[in-house]
């Protein structure tokens with residue numbers, strides 16, 4: 001993710017301190033990276049950075065120096081290789097003007113080869129020697145200031161300021177003449193230090209460019225199935241406060257095959273970045289309108305329909321079986337197969353409550369008789385179903401589970417006279433419990449993908465209900481370098 005993961009030299013950050021975040025209007029899915037999440041992101045970035053420094057080769061340095069008693073020496077340092085870096089302390093701070101990451105007291109080891117040749121009137125025959133040395137960087141400071149801006153629906157990462165400063169460095173010579181040690185310290189210390197600084201700042205610039213490319217690579221919409229897309233275009237600029245970063249995406253479902261008609265939804269967005277006292281890295285808030293847009297898209301696509309011609313996988317529906325429930329039906333159509341056409345008659349009503357999501361689903365169940373290859377609708381029963389939907393995080397998706405609360409049936413129309421509603425009610429109850437609710441739960445299990453960068457996973461997520469929002473508070477874990485490296489290959 002590093003996308004959600006983000007990042008002076010502690011300059012002046014104007015600090016805005018409030019536990020509330022003004023979400024960007026029209027962003028129906030919002031993500032907040034908390035201070036814990038920022039720490040995680042910082043550590044992740046530093047680790048990735050260190051990984052990219054190791055085995056880094058610094059350019060060769062060559063100097064001619066006058067050495068008393070020895071003469072003119074041409075000294076070449078080559079194969080200067082970064083062996084390892086250790087970071088003692090680091091910090092991340094956010095403010096309105098950016099994100100500052102600072103590393104202090106870092107140490108590093110480098111290895112190098114040296115060689116020299118001397119010629120002078122004293123030693124007419126050229127003298128030369130070569131060997132290796134170790135360089136220890138004792139105290140290094142690294143800092144960078146970043147900012148995130150929305151550019152036409154994608155996030156752009158800006159590196160505003162960065163620097164690396166080597167405060168102290170020592171050299172251990174393996175072999176060689178003692179004058180060489182003095183030459184290395186006097187003539188080369190400064191250039192080795194600035195070479196290290198240059199190499200590290202260059203890597204920072206490249207690393208941030210790579211991270212920015214990853215952000216550019218994020219989709220603006222996710223295709224969910226044949227019917228719907230999820231619009232994950234970023235809305236507005238990320239809001240940086242003193243301990244968190246808030247971002248928002250459009251978050252609405254749109255129909256795949258139609259020109260989308262923008263829906264007007266009310267805007268009243270102030271969301272809390274708190275996770276009910278739980279220290280979590282991120283909080284993803286989903287507005288009720290996301291579910292409403294899903295309801296509308298699937299309803300309009302006509303995909304809320306189910307034809308059933310057998311019960312529980314065994315009994316074929318037949319008028320003969322129904323002769324006690326609907327005798328008139330048996331009289332008109334003796335021993336004919338039947339089917340039930342279950343159609344949702346208007347977009348399900350969805351409302352986030354304090355403990356779940358309340359839904360009301362309006363269903364028309366048409367009883368069809370199949371006679372000589374013809375479908376003859378004979379009666380229609382309407383059912384208003386009230387159900388609650390509990391959410392859970394499964395992998396990186398948010399999935400739901402419906403619980404039937406109550407239902408109400410009435411006869412909409414009939415070509416076979418009055419029906420025995422008590423019996424119909426009992427029949428519907430069984431159809432709801434054994435067919436309709438399990439079917440809907442099967443569909444809901446697929447869930448909605450939460451916007452998170454590939455390669456990262458939610459961990460120990462909790463769901464909070466704060467009408468009209470629901471929120472998932474979670475930690476994040478990194479699954480492996482595989483994805484990032486793949487992306488890097490793509491991009492280079």
Ligand SMILES: *[C@@H]1O[C@H](CO)[C@@H](O)[C@H](O)[C@H]1NC(C)=O
Nearest residue numbers: 015016017018019093242243
């Ligand atoms: C950030 O703001 C909170 C109040 O929301 C305050 O307690 C905290 O000290 C602030 N942190 C910094 C570093 O200013």
Ligand SMILES: *[C@@H]1O[C@H](CO)[C@@H](O)[C@H](O)[C@H]1NC(C)=O
Nearest residue numbers: 078079080081083111112113
């Ligand atoms: C450069 O240094 C590495 C150790 O850091 C060593 O393995 C390698 O052989 C050296 N290369 C040359 C050309 O000396």
Ligand SMILES: *[C@@H]1O[C@H](CO)[C@@H](O)[C@H](O)[C@H]1NC(C)=O
Nearest residue numbers: 083084085086107108109136
């Ligand atoms: C540098 O080398 C020393 C000894 O070889 C080792 O103890 C230390 O951990 C190394 N430091 C880094 C940053 O690799």
Ligand SMILES: *[C@@H]1O[C@H](CO)[C@@H](O)[C@H](O)[C@H]1NC(C)=O
Nearest residue numbers: 086087088089104105106107
């Ligand atoms: C790390 O930093 C702390 C505080 O600045 C210091 O006391 C400690 O000696 C440092 N450790 C190393 C290994 O440099």
Ligand SMILES: *[C@@H]1O[C@H](CO)[C@@H](O)[C@H](O)[C@H]1NC(C)=O
Nearest residue numbers: 026231233234235250254260
């Ligand atoms: C997705 O959301 C963005 C931002 O709200 C909007 O400009 C764009 O038109 C939307 N795309 C679709 C296909 O609705």
Ligand SMILES: *[C@@H]1O[C@H](CO)[C@@H](O)[C@H](O)[C@H]1NC(C)=O
Nearest residue numbers: 307341342343364366368375
């Ligand atoms: C099912 O019933 C609906 C009306 O409730 C009707 O529009 C649709 O065509 C029917 N489907 C089938 C396959 O009979």
